[in-house]
Amino acid sequence: MTDRAPSFGLLLFPDVTQLDLTGPYEVLARVPGAQVHLLWKTLDPVRSDTGLTILPTTTLAEAPPFDLILVPGGGGINALLTDDEVLGFLEERASRTRFLAGICTGSLALGAAGLLDGKRAATHWASRNFLAAYGATPVAERVVVDGTLFTGGGVTAGIDVALRIVGNLFGVDSAKLVQLAIEYDPQPPFDAGSPDRAGERLTADLLARMRPMLDARVAAVASGAVALQRRRSQRTG
């Protein structure tokens, strides 16, 4: 760890899936002395994809140094895949931030920032096929650690990822204290947390509902990959 208090930067953006963000937030904020920042372009309130509205605490331009930058996912991730300000921030900060994390489709933004090249990575199961566009190896696991990069599966995987990060940064006992404090002893009342468990019928039903968003994501991921190649060739050209 660094000498200063641990500092975590969590990206907040329009149409974020709020639990991708608020799950890890609860875990990270319970590390004694931790500073948790919510980052966006402005300090205006940001509305999640289900309507929960959260206040950012710091702008990207004024963000302090962080030990970890975490990017949650959600419908709004599509717009970030070609957002120069956000991608530039992630790219510029990556080399001087100890850990990076992508939760759910937040991993795709790390990819569009050029940070997944040759890395093993997780994302929401319904978007896993998009990772290859950014040079990542998709992994069907809930938490994937590749060097200093942590990625997680969909939404609630963020809680597991954040506990792993706390364990790595501060030791197992610190992570266990947080786990006990938030009574994270999950007992899902149903067994449908993955396509395998939910079965073909429910998975097809959910994919049908997600289809418009996933169709838009095909185009967004491709545009993000083209833009990434252009930035890279400009740099080397």
Added chain:
Amino acid sequence: MTDRAPSFGLLLFPDVTQLDLTGPYEVLARVPGAQVHLLWKTLDPVRSDTGLTILPTTTLAEAPPFDLILVPGGGGINALLTDDEVLGFLEERASRTRFLAGICTGSLALGAAGLLDGKRAATHWASRNFLAAYGATPVAERVVVDGTLFTGGGVTAGIDVALRIVGNLFGVDSAKLVQLAIEYDPQPPFDAGSPDRAGERLTADLLARMRPMLDARVAAVASGAVALQRRRSQRTG
């Protein structure tokens, strides 16, 4: 279900533990057509006990009818236990709201509103002993259902409670679709989500850190119980 769109009212208050609220919010908001309202006395931003700041959507005075009212917990629950406006709202709404839910120490506010008398109830493990002050039978389970009352253990139990509620209101398939969408297939990296699992040393360590808050809660719970008795005797006197 009612004829209108399902409507859920989640109490938001200063120093709430935000994941008590945001976990159930994510589950409930994914029910097709659902309206999720965040209730507080005013529409001013409300700061959680770890600093995350959320905007209410509706005041208590202007709240529409709900199928469910859910009360999360957190350090700020102590102040609610003698808060006439909040307790009056809960008491008045209870008889015409299909389901009530208390997550974590949110159960104590239901108790102070006189809604736990003779009921089996759960709460955060470190506050379980406070339930008896409100006539409830404390139960060391993660999700407790007593009639139309749902109560949950600490913080993350809210996700399990909300899935149970969706299953009860809309059927098992609806709950499973939400579970699949949020990939709720938890794999905690450590095994310390309850005092039994965490062991005596870590449990004692955490209780020592929580001691000032728990000491204040002893007084707050007692004051809440006295105020409840006074309201009841005024009514019958």
